Amino acid sequence: MNDVKIVTVAKQLPEYSRETAAILPLVEFWLQNQDERFRRKVLKIFEGAAVDKRFSIMKPEEVFTASSFEEKNAIYAREVKKLGVQVLKNALKKSNWKADSIDYIITVSCTGIMIPSLDAYIINDLDLREDIVRLPVTEMGCAAGVSGIIYAKNFLKANPNKRAAVIAVESPTATFQLEDYSMANMVSAAIFGDGAACVLLSSEEDATGPKIIGEGMYHFKDATQMMGFDLTNEGLKMILDPAVPATIAEHFPKIIHPFLAKHHSSIEKVEHLIFHPGGRKIVQTVEELFGALGKNIDDTREVLRLYGNMSSVTVLYVLERFLDRNLEKGAQGIMLSFGPGFSAQRVLLEW
Structure with a gap:
């Protein structure tokens, strides 16, 4: 019976973080030219978002200063490479796997644009095998963490005695729109944060995990x-x-x-x-x-x-x-x- 098991999950957080209470003055400054009722409403959204803290690839002050798509995407590309490499290292250490034992790598991200995709850089940095099978998942948003596991499961089900890594790295702060005063932007600014995770899966007979x-x-x-x-x-x-x-x-x-x-x-x-x-x-x-x-x-x-x-x-x-x-x-x-x-x-x- 060729079972597919989730062997380990590891995480990695970016270097910057702030409590929501410390972000409110930045929000007030950002919205200083807006109508007072609107400002109060937005601050209420932040206060009631059920998020006490968030992490970010940029300093919170940088998030609230105008920068072009090009600049923000360059920061995204630079930082997600670091996070992707580190989170896979964390997972390998947790499971006692060697980097060159991975047969299939799936990278998941929708908050920036990179070609070649993140997996290519991780393969080089951690010296993964030349015949590793790559799949970047880029346009499935919040659902893609589970999508990545589904794709890995289907690959492993068809291939006994193989190993897969699903690496999700996201920076919603890199997509924050300074000139967009829509409710969608306000709500997303209030709830989103940055982070990375890695799931290792296996179709080996002696694999452990659910x-x-x-x-x-x-x-x-x-x-x-x-x-x-x-x-x-x-x-x-x-x-x-x-x-x-x-x-x-x-x-x-x-x-x-x-x-x-x-x-x-x-x-x-x-x-x-x-x-x-x-x-x-x-x-x-x-x-x-x-x-x-x-x-x-x-x-x-x-x-x-x-x-x-x-x-x-x-x-x-x-x-x-x-x-x-x-x-x-x-x-x-x-x-x-x-x-x-x-x-x-x-x-x-x-x-």
Whole structure:
């Protein structure tokens, strides 16, 4: 039986960080020429975002000073290379793997543009094999952490005795728009932070860790306008429809129950919810939906509080919390994230 297991998850944070309270004066300064009611509303959004702290590849002061798309993308490219290399090193150390034992590398990022993609630089820096199979995932937004695991699982299922690394590195602060006073920009500025994560997976017989017993994607038809980026001369401009939480709630039963039934499971059997913290409202919506089923998403809320929403990276920080606990044999967990498309990505795990 060719099982695919998640062997380890590691994280790496950028060097700069600030408590939300320390960011508020910068927000006030940024919005000084705006209407006072608007300013108060935005400060309330920051205060009520359920994010206590966030990390950044730039000093917070740099984030709030005008710079061109070119300059911000250059900082993104420079810093994500460092974070990507370091987070893979962290994961290799945690699992006692050698760098040249990896057969498949998937890099995930949607907050900047790099060609060649991040994986090429990681291969060179850590001297990975010349015949390693590369897959950069660039346009799936917040869902891509789970997407990367799905692609790795399919590769490993088809190839016994192989190893894969999924490396997600995001810098939403590099996409922050100084001249955009839309609510989408305000909300995203209030919830997003930067970070990196790496998941190592294996189809070797002696691999340890929870096995992937099911995976699937769910596409919301005719919902491309819900979430994403517009590419403008100033950079990547956030699109965020306020209807996202309500749309998730509407589709929720169809996303969860048929998927679990297909893999001979049910919500009663799934004890552990590894959910992407998209933002306070999405977390509240999903918490109510799962709460009605007798489950909690405390780890999701805690990751949002400690780091903010780091796009594709965030769900992997939630996953790490579960992997670091020695869960009982047979326990099941469902990974769930939402992203542009609009789509839901799911992975069912068994310890």
